[in-house]
Amino acid sequence: MKRSLRQALRLSPRWAPYFFISPFLVLFAVFGVFPLLFSLHLAFQSWEPTSGLDSMSFVGLENFAFALQDEWFWKSLKNTLWLAVVSGAPQHLVAIPLAVFIHHSFKHLRDGVIGAYFLPYITSTVAIAIMFSSLFSKDFGLINAMLHAAFEAEHVDWLGQAENIKPAIAFVVFWRYLGFNVVLYLAALQTIPKDLYEAATMDGAGRWQQFWHITLPNLKPMIFFGVTLSVIGGLQLFEEPFILTGGRGGVDQSGMTSAVYLYRMAFDFNDFGGASAMSWLLFAVVAVLTWLTNRAFRPRGGQA
Amino acid sequence: MNPQRMAPWAAKLLVLVGALFMLAPFYFMFVFATHSRTAIFNMPPPMWFGADLLDNLQILTSRLPFWRNLGWSLYVALASTALTLVFCSMAGYAFALMEFRFKKALFTLVMATMLLPSFMNMIPTFLIMDALGWIDQHRGLYIPGAASAFGIFLMRQFAASAIPRELIEAARMDGCGEFAIYWRIVLPLLKPALGTLGLITFIASWNNFIGPLIVMRSADQYTLPLALRSLQSPVNTEWGALMTGSAIATIPLLILFALSSRQLISGLTTGAVK
Numbered sequence: 231m232k233r234s235l236r237q238a239l240r241l242s243p244r245w246a247p248y249f250f251i252s253p254f255l256v257l258f259a260v261f262g263v264f265p266l267l268f269s270l271h272l273a274f275q276s277w278e279p280t281s282g283l284d285s286m287s288f289v290g291l292e293n294f295a296f297a298l299q300d301e302w303f304w305k306s307l308k309n310t311l312w313l314a315v316v317s318g319a320p321q322h323l324v325a326i327p328l329a330v331f332i333h334h335s336f337k338h339l340r341d342g343v344i345g346a347y348f349l350p351y352i353t354s355t356v357a358i359a360i361m362f363s364s365l366f367s368k369d370f371g372l373i374n375a376m377l378h379a380a381f382e383a384e385h386v387d388w389l390g391q392a393e394n395i396k397p398a399i400a401f402v403v404f405w406r407y408l409g410f411n412v413v414l415y416l417a418a419l420q421t422i423p424k425d426l427y428e429a430a431t432m433d434g435a436g437r438w439q440q441f442w443h444i445t446l447p448n449l450k451p452m453i454f455f456g457v458t459l460s461v462i463g464g465l466q467l468f469e470e471p472f473i474l475t476g477g478r479g480g481v482d483q484s485g486m487t488s489a490v491y492l493y494r495m496a497f498d499f500n501d502f503g504g505a506s507a508m509s510w511l512l513f514a515v516v517a518v519l520t521w522l523t524n525r526a527f528r529p530r531g532g533q534a
Numbered sequence: 535m536n537p538q539r540m541a542p543w544a545a546k547l548l549v550l551v552g553a554l555f556m557l558a559p560f561y562f563m564f565v566f567a568t569h570s571r572t573a574i575f576n577m578p579p580p581m582w583f584g585a586d587l588l589d590n591l592q593i594l595t596s597r598l599p600f601w602r603n604l605g606w607s608l609y610v611a612l613a614s615t616a617l618t619l620v621f622c623s624m625a626g627y628a629f630a631l632m633e634f635r636f637k638k639a640l641f642t643l644v645m646a647t648m649l650l651p652s653f654m655n656m657i658p659t660f661l662i663m664d665a666l667g668w669i670d671q672h673r674g675l676y677i678p679g680a681a682s683a684f685g686i687f688l689m690r691q692f693a694a695s696a697i698p699r700e701l702i703e704a705a706r707m708d709g710c711g712e713f714a715i716y717w718r719i720v721l722p723l724l725k726p727a728l729g730t731l732g733l734i735t736f737i738a739s740w741n742n743f744i745g746p747l748i749v750m751r752s753a754d755q756y757t758l759p760l761a762l763r764s765l766q767s768p769v770n771t772e773w774g775a776l777m778t779g780s781a782i783a784t785i786p787l788l789i790l791f792a793l794s795s796r797q798l799i800s801g802l803t804t805g806a807v808k
Contacts, residue, residue, distance in 0.1 A: 240711050241711060243712060246712035246713075247628045247633065247637075249712070250627060250628035251624070251625050251628045251640075253620075253624060253625070253681060254644075257621070257680060258647075260662065260678075261659070261679075264658075265661065266650075268661065268662075269657055272657070272661075328552065331545040331546070331549050332549055336546070336549070343549060343550070344799065345791065345799075346553035346554075347553060347556050348795070349560070349788075351802070352737055352741075352791060352798065352802075353787060354740070354743070354783060354784065354787070355743055355759075356741075356743055356758075356759035356760075356762050356763050357781075358559070360762060360763075360776055360777070360780050361562070364574065364773050364776075364777070365562065367575065369575075370574070370575030370576070370577060372562060375578055379578075405556065408556070409556065410803070414803055462651070468653065468744065469744065489651075489652075489656075492656065493653075493656060496656070497748075502657055502661070505657050509653055513651060513654055520649075
């Protein structure tokens with residue numbers, strides 16, 4: 231009896247693959263595909279979840295039209311784009327030379343240095359944001375104290391004044407993701423053959439020329455990849471601005487990114503239909519911008 | 535001149551100063567954790583450790599069920615890690631070494647979800663949790679992500695290169711059952727990748743903020759990030775206590791990172807580098 235039960239439970243090679251992917255299939259269907267389809271459905275409905283499923287009613291494109299006329303939608307989109315550029319571009323402009331320096335002149339301390347730059351990336355956003363909220367504090371924050379000591383600068387109200395919130399957020403984002411990019415570029419640098427440099431040295435090429443004519447062209451595919459990641463990541467920015475602005479987007483919504491607005495529309499204003507419509511509009515924006523980055527940075531074939 | 539000597543000492547110094555700049559906020563987090571709120575906001579702010587750590591801890595535990603929150607964080611992170619390792623290794627093994635219908639299409643679909651912006655999931659996740667009655671339940675935090683696209687990708691890549699097909703065939707010929715093959719042959723061979731995925735999953739869960747923000751409702755059930763944020767208020771934030779809490783939440787990460795920074799860094803950038 232026992233034996234036959236075992237026999238019956240025994241996986242046949244034919245069904246084994248389906249057994250092994252079944253947990254994934256179930257989770258993927260329940261928490262991946264279905265919610266996405268439901269949100270697409272919701273985007274065309276007017277609905278307050280507190281009043282139950284019956285209160286849902288079809289409103290056509292109204293949610294989309296509302297979003298497109300919504301001042302906050304555009305404002306948050308502008309904030310998001312600003313932050314993506316201002317926090318993203320310096321990450322690469324700094325990470326590339328930094329990676330080159332580390333690659334060429336660090337042997338013993340290498341792992342330690344890379345670790346120091348990478349550490350912010352694995353730290354909790356909440357801890358980081360809490361830390362920076364105090365560092366950015368107006369009258370007594372360390373950042374203002376240092377600016378004052380160094381340049382006699384007036385105290386800046388970083389998180390309390392509309393025009394300063396975005397730079398403060400951008401700084402935190404830059405600080406957090408710099409190390410990730412450094413590691414990407416270091417990996418790419420390792421694949422550049424050493425003899426390229428040796429040959430260039432023989433030909434009398436200086437350091438700068440070598441960087442310009444050998445290093446940079448060889449880094450191009452990674453630059454393309456890294457910038458794409460930054461664009462995709464930057465457009466989804468949520469946690470840093472959310473926590474640094476106390477979950478509301480800051481004075482005059484100047485720190486409100488699209489993702490933060492999306493959250494507020496659903497969970498503060500209870501408009502799930504509108505928020506769903508907005509998420510699909512934003513998805514389109516992300517897709518288009520990613521595609522544009524792709525075109526602008528893609529390494530062209532045939533060119534060395 | 536050879537490339538090893540390309541960067542002059544100035545560049546080296548710059549890199550080191552930059553590294554200190556990256557670490558400075560951590561340093562001040564730990565320093566501030568040992569000072570009272572008034573001391574933190576003195577001019578100039580404290581640069582060295584103070585004596586108020588225990589007072590801060592007391593404020594922290596009086597304002598929050600702090601140790602409970604810490605316990606929940608640990609519980610959710612461990613549960614999430616265990617489930618992710620099992621589910622992703624199973625699926626990764628199947629995708630790498632088995633044949634089944636729609637395999638290619640399914641895998642492409644999984645990879646496509648990696649590109650999906652995270653905000654797309656925010657509202658649907660809440661609705662599905664609500665429908666399942668999982669609001670304020672910890673399983674709402676560790677189950678949905680347990681078959682992550684990233685994990686499956688990592689496992690598949692590793693399984694494809696580390697597990698010889700012939701070995702599986704031979705075991706099958708010898709009458710080894712399919713589950714036994716997975717348990718006794720595949721899992722041990724996947725060990726290095728399981729370690730990497732385990733670390734990444736644990737850290738991601740430990741730091742997870744959006745998930746609990748959407749799913750959890752009562753302060754008693756909060757995980758650490760959400761609990762700490764709830765202490766932050768426009769007026770009268772207890773900065774000393776908050777720094778102590780953040781520092782305690784950061785210590786496990788620092789330990790994990792110190793022990794395995796190489797493995798972690800290469801794991802986290804694996805999709806990019808390969």
